[in-house]
Amino acid sequence: MxxxxxxxxxxxxxxxxxxxxxxxxxxxxxxxxxxxxxxxxxxxxxxxxxxxxxxxxxxxxxxxxxxxxxxxxxxxxxxxxxxxxxxxxxxxxxxxxxxxxxxxxxxxxxxxxxxxxxxxxxxxxxxxxxxxxxxxxxxxxNPMEQARAYQRLAHDFKMTQEQMATRTGKERASVANFLRLLRLPVPVQEKVEAGELSFGHARTLLALDSPEAIAAAAQKVMALSMSVRQTETYIHSLINPEVKQKKEDKKQDQADPNVREAQQNLQRTLGLKVRIEDNRGKGRVIIEYSGVEDFDAILAALG
The missing domain is CATH 3.90.1530.30 (Conserved hypothetical protein from pyrococcus furiosus pfu- 392566-001, ParB domain)
Structure with missing residues (x-):
């Protein structure tokens, strides 16, 4: 019927x-x-x-x-x-x-x-x-689904970014940003697709040059549950390490003289770089080492 x-x-x-x-x-x-x-x-x-x-x-x-x-x-x-x-x-x-x-x-x-x-x-x-x-x-x-959809329009229909923007009612810059996500390493793309990394996180990670650097940074961002703003600061410090060092040196110059003296004493005793981050009597002691021998020396010094 x-x-x-x-x-x-x-x-x-x-x-x-x-x-x-x-x-x-x-x-x-x-x-x-x-x-x-x-x-x-x-x-x-x-x-x-x-x-x-x-x-x-x-x-x-x-x-x-x-x-x-x-x-x-x-x-x-x-x-x-x-x-x-x-x-x-x-x-x-x-x-x-x-x-x-x-x-x-x-x-x-x-x-x-x-x-x-x-x-x-x-x-x-x-x-x-x-x-x-x-x-x-x-x-x-999700962002990766959008990125792949734009890619198919570009590949299968030979559309320019301007044409895709017109057809979908999006801004051309938005189309470009989604297409850039395809430069992410596949494991990072999967994290974005699963919602473990946002579009803002992913776009920030793309400032790094190599897939290895992007993957390593993504792991740290997820491990520390960084916000997009924190991720931007972190990536900026990776790209411009001298800026980060200047900030650390400035903090050290402004530190309490007793804290600076304690830090210098520890560095002389251990023969390693030591940094004390103090905030009104609370903080942490960071000891940097570059090999197993240095690590053993730290353990021996701590008894």
């Missing part, structure tokens, strides 16, 4: 640039299943069986928040799907998702058998572009 067209509900626009990729038009009937043959000429959505919709192979999004997906499923169970998904027909007669994967997944969780969908006649390239642009217009993609 052919599906019955449903009224066209008020729905949010898919975003700047997405609808302009292709005009809304009815799809031709698929080769096997003739559901699309009854697609209304005015572009109203059809109710399509969810078990006839295949996942989008061009999806750049890899993570879905399970709690948010459950909330959406509860909403769909109560009120239905407000914004139709977008699909295209396949030669087999099935449908392939273009946009709306969260709505489709949530509908399945809500045990819905049908979902409102708008049919599009698109090529593989057009379907991929629509998917990527729609994803980039969302606010909940």
């Amino acid at each position: 052919p599906p019955t067209p449903v009224p066209n509900p008020k729905r949010r626009a898919l975003g700047k640039g997405l609808e302009s990729l292709l005009p809304s038009r009815p799809a031709p009937a698929p080769a096997v299943v003739n559901l699309a043959a009854s697609a209304p000429a005015n572009g109203q959505p059809l109710e399509i069986p969810v078990d006839q919709i295949d996942r989008n192979p061009f999806q750049t999004r890899t993570r879905f928040d399970e709690a948010q997906l459950n909330e959406l499923a509860s909403s769909i169970a109560a009120t239905g799907v407000v914004q139709p998904i977008v699909v295209r027909t396949l030669p087999s007669g099935r449908y392939q998702l273009i946009t709306g994967e969260r709505r489709l997944l949530a509908s399945r969780k809500a045990s819905k058998t049908h979902i409102p969908a708008i049919l599009r006649v698109v090529s593989d390239e057009q379907a991929m572009e629509m998917t990527i642009v729609e994803n980039l217009q969302r606010a909940d993609l």
